[in-house]
Amino acid sequence: MVTGLVLAAGRSTRMGGGPNKQFLELLGQPLLWYSLAAFEHCAAVDEIILVRRPDYADQAARIAGEFKKVTAFADGGAERQNSVWNGLQKATGDIVAVHDGARPLVTPALIEATIQSARQHGTGIAATKVVDTIKEANADRTVARTVDRTKLWAVQTPQTVRTDLLRQAYRQVLDKGIIVTDEAAAVELLGQPVHLVETPFLNLKVTTPENLPVVAALLRAPVAPGK
Secondary structure, eight states: OEEEEEEEEEGGGGSSSSSOGGSSSSSSEHHHHHHHHHTOOOOOEEEEEEEEEEGHHHHHHHHHOTTTTTEEEEOOOOSHHHHHHHHTTTTOOEEEEEETTTTTOOHHHHHHHHHHHHHSSSSEEEEOOOOEEEEEEOTTEEEEEEEEEGGOEEEEEEEEEEHHHHHHHHHHHHHOOOOOHHHHHHHHTTTTTEEEOOOTOOOOOOOOOHHHHHHHHHSSSSOOOOO
């Protein structure tokens, strides 16, 4: 059984504050709706847990009401890892696919690919190869060095992991007071291998207001993800 764990509990500080970005309207639907729809339409997903801030509980319930697979809600925590941990307490699947609700271009096919990797290897982390030249900079924005990009990957979501492994990883993180920014980092701290699943570049995350028109244009496109 597979649990989709969709995160919509952020503070949207890089969006300039204001409303939680996952609930902003985009082409007539809340941003969060697109991620829930992708998980709903992924045949490999059996249930969806939606993690949201308590002050958005009513809005989250209204959106989730359109999707039969949403079976439970969890409160967001102080950090991402706390939000994921809270969601894990509601998960009943032996595999859990964690996804940022601010990535509306995710597809059922990508979700399923990460699930297949997790079944085979224990982990399946969506990621894309870095294609730009990467510079490490000094504090004054002068270049310190050019980084070899041939081994670099930009990690995204879904990040899909065996549930027992992810619980063990986050239990260690929380017990030791370590801050991690994703599931892969938590699993790495256990010394376990983390397997990447190559992702289309279009799996963008809405982080700043400038991202919204770009994502809207991609959703309108005839070959938009999920169409």
